[in-house]
Amino acid sequence: MKLGIALSAAALVALALLPFALSPYTHNLMTLSFLFVATALAWNWLGGYAGQISFGHAAMFGTGGFVAARILLAGALPPPLAWIAGGLVAGAYALIWGHPTLRLRGPYFSIATIGVGEATRLVFTYWDKFTGGSSGLSLPMVPGAKRTLYWEALAFLALIAVASWAIRRSRLGLALFAIRGDVEAAADVGISATFYQDLVLFLSGAATGIAGGIYASYFSFIEPNDMLGFDRSISFVLMAVIGGVGTILGPVLGAVVFVLLRQFLIGSYPQLYLGLYGALLIAVILFEPLGLMGLGHRLVRRAAR
Amino acid sequence: MRFVELLVAAVLLAGLYAMMAYGLGLIYGVLRIVNLAHGGMIMAGAYLGLALHDRLGMDPLLSLPLIAVVSWSFGWLLYRFVVRHLPRGATGGAQSLLLLFGVWLVMRNAVYLIFTGNDQAIRTAWSTHAWKLAGVSLPVNRVIVFGLAMLALGGLHFLLTRTYVGKAIRAVAQNPDSCTRAGIDVEKVYALTFGLGSALAGVAGLLGATIFSFNPSFGSVELLKSFVVVVMGGLGSVAGTASAALVLALVEVFAILVLPSYLTGAVGFVLLVLVLVLRPGGLFGQKVLG
Amino acid sequence: MLRVEKLSKRYGGLKAVDEVSLELGREEILGVIGPNGAGKTTLFSMIAGSQKPSSGAVFLEGESIGGLPAHRVVHKGIVRTHQIVRPFANLTVFENALAGATFGRDQTHARAKAQEALELVGLWNRRGDLPGSLTLAGRKKLELARALATTPRVLLLDEVIAGVNPSEALEMAQLIKKIREARKLSILLIEHVMPAVMTLCDRVLVLDAGRAIAAGTPAQVVSDPLVISAYLGSA
Incomplete structure (x- = not known):
């Protein structure tokens, strides 16, 4: 445990010092990884801890991104506050559709989230007064902002990682794990599935929205199909599943692998990456449902023998 | 007159919706698995029809039986070699969901590599003709699609209610354990059902392709619509599926009158969420609330 | 009562x-x-x-x-147990009891209450195991302990x-x-x-x-x- 904290702190310091030695390309990749790792962790609060697989998290990523972008364009708030505002709106939006749909379990909830995600994308694409439609929104470029954003994204990731750990150990985490195990039995020990699922969806949605806001600032250009596309939603699911659903380190590893793989594939085989994700998903489910974490445990056990 | 025309359009569309939905509902009803690859099978049917039409000059009406057999075999193989090994039920649901989702992604990518991502259409001799009946125009291709869909559903109804195989499928849906004891090879029935559901999806995709243009993401909207229909119409009843399909088609077609055009695309999704939320107790005729 | x-x-x-x-x-x-x-x-x-x-x-x-x-x-x-036992299969024996103690009627001193309930039914020595490894009688006892931990x-x-x-x-x-x-x-x-x-x-x-x-x-x-x-x- 202490070793884990020490290692995490060391990694954090190393990552914080790294930009001084990075090429712009790697710098970009790292910042992107931080945001995706954070989002995968936040997705995992709902998908892994509570066992409610969402195929619609892009809706919150997009909501947070566009709200933050609009606030920044209006010059109303400094960036961190604009991101938080975007996150809060995204969390509230998640609650609006989540409160009724979270009563559904298993595949039914997942299917409802596909509907929510696609409906949100359509509305955002055609609501051009707010989102700029398919031509998107451009944010003013601030010289040197990318370096600051690297640290801000890293700080956000650290916060989400600590939150993941804290939720897992808290009352909320225990309630969510119990709900995943058996909703009715959870009610029989006094757990209100509605309250705790709503709460975690709000937190997960808000964190995803904040990530969307930072993403918008970093790329200084956003457009609905990139922010809210089905591929975006899938990517959050994939990162967590590849790494290991329900764990903390899993989504971290999964997101890193995802970003690297994506970068590699987009560079060399742009037309293959969706199918390879699919193949990866099939392989994980068939051979190691606990993902990289499960594989790691298995290897450690074998080495110990 | 416009009203009658919209009404006719809705009815004709409903036939296709019913067919797409029935394949999904059948697999869920018997195997308790939500086939997320359903959309991929719809898409595959469309592209297979395109290939047979453009390269071999086969009319979709001729390629239909061939596509039914190919889709059936694909579903059968998918079940035998992959789906069979997955856990089912409340906790295992996520796994089959994710796996079949992966299958869909692979299928989409394969089609993209072969046919590119451009919009395609199957144009036949009859695709632009229309009959006039009492002043209402009836597009020939839509009428044919409706007729074939009804024929397929009728045949399926006959299969399920009148034949030994159909009775075995229904018995397995009711209670697999007692079927095993009665000497029915449950695994065989599962594979067969997965094949049947896939065949329905493939043929529905082919029929859809004679009406709409399509690209590799064809099938995703259709999958969601199938869900709306299955959820509203309940499970296993051809009449229930047909009437739910009609409701969906009517809502979609008449939404054009009241909603700005860019929002009509979202109607299906909103309806899906509403139906899931408002009818959670009656979903698939089963209790799905936690 | x-x-x-x-x-x-x-x-x-x-x-x-x-x-x-x-x-x-x-x-x-x-x-x-x-x-x-x-x-x-x-x-x-x-x-x-x-x-x-x-x-x-x-x-x-x-x-x-x-x-x-x-x-x-x-x-x-008021707390019930089920005819067909329903432990949280993804939580350890201790966490099962802890869930009861944490969300039950009296939510103070949850860890102590969970321990007490497990000791009462004789499952304290199995606290780190998953419910799946218990016998049917063991799982019934666990269900009982989880119910007791809610201070009914x-x-x-x-x-x-x-x-x-x-x-x-x-x-x-x-x-x-x-x-x-x-x-x-x-x-x-x-x-x-x-x-x-x-x-x-x-x-x-x-x-x-x-x-x-x-x-x-x-x-x-x-x-x-x-x-x-x-x-x-x-x-």
């Missing part, structure tokens, strides 16, 4: 439970018996809040709790003895008695194993086809001609 007044559950025309009334005294064990399909589990589900009654009322120490959702009923002090005032036990071997059944019956003494609990108990009912219960209520057909001490009830015919009729 617990008063149930004319509780009914109808599914369409079918009456699963038909105007059943009962009263459970302080530290009393009241057995509920009856043939399969008599409505015993439905009665429990309605008292515990997992199913909404069609009509009737439930009072806990004079306070009306009918129609409250299950988790609120637990907070009031009334315990609804649905066939905690049926299905285990005779020596385990004896142990289970003694455990229930011990729990009542140690925790000063009132217990409502569905059971098929008649010897256990005879020795454990202070009074017995007999249900048949959704209606209460007899009530009294175990000895009175088993000699009641109505009860005998209900059982023979169903056999």
